Amino acid sequence: MADQVGERSAGTQAGPGGRPRRVAVIFNPVTGGGETADRKRDTEQALQGAGLDVLWLETTREDPGQGLTRRAVEQGVDLVIAQGGDGTVMACVTGLAGTDVPLAVLPGGTGNLLATNFDIPSDLEDAVEIALEGDRVRLDVAAMDDDRFVVMGGIGFDAAMLRDADPNLKEHLGAVAYLLSGLRNLRRRRSRYRLRLDDRPPIDRVGQGVLIGNLGRLQGGLPIMPDARPDDGLLDVAVLETRTVLDWLTLAVRVLLRRRKDPQLELFQARRVEVSCDRPQPVERDGDLAGARDHLLVEVVPAALTLCVPAGKGPAS
Secondary structure, eight states: OTTOOOSOOOSEESSOSSOOSEEEEEEOTTSSSSOHHHHHHHHHHHHTTSOOEEEEEEOOSSOSSHHHHHHHHHTTOSEEEEEESHHHHHHHHHHHTTSSOOEEEEEOSSOOHHHHHTTOOSSHHHHHHHHHHSEEEEEEEEEETTEEESSEEEEEHHHHHHHHSOHHHHHHHTTHHHHHHHHHTTTOOOEEEEEEETTSOOEEEEESEEEEESSOBOGGGOBSSTTOOTTSSOEEEEEEOOOSHHHHHHHHHHHHTTOSOBTTEEEEEESEEEEEEEEEEEEEETTEEEEEEEEEEEEEEEEEEEEEEOTTOSTTO
């Protein structure tokens, strides 16, 4: 694929080998709660005193971040900082995939999937310190159409849960809004799915959804795919085969107990994952919704992204 980089180590690089000098902040003015001007001022103050040349770029409906990120790379920045929700982070990942420019994340939405998976703190000053001084890790990304994502994509239940979460509850209660939406979707109609994993024979299953992940933790830190690694050149696939509310309760307990086998959750691995279903289903990638469809194709792009993480929190740790 066009994004794929040449041979290189995908492990942790201890320290950035010198603080970045030119930094781009991709700032989403409509996520994160509170007043936009206050959030912007707080971030500018957190970056002051570091001797940085800061390029400030705000997202718009027309450009949620991909184009801004590519423009920042063309202008020679040493680091891109995403400040917004999961959609802003995914847009920056898409713009940076296949480059050597690192991405740092300042958590600013309700999901914060990438930050959750690498224990990036929500405190602004701590997150800025990680951006400037933290370890750099090289990660795989997943490619779906023109988008690139790092954590997880899905068709069916998880996308319906995100779609149906009340915006007002998200603003005031955060991840609790997703939990309430998930409860409302427990009885949603099951679908027939056909999976094609690499060159293997197709697999037919009936269930409530399919997850395709590079990292295994969902909102709230739930380890839905505990063996997923973001640097192994593989995608992890989970088929939700739940039928009843009792199935969901049993699955939830086993996930919380971090048990790796469950009859309601069938796991696979592949480099290329093609999913077809019998009716259009909602689709998401890294917490950002896409249009409903009955077919999707996801491929891994090895070692395509550099991410700033807390010391010792890389995939090899």
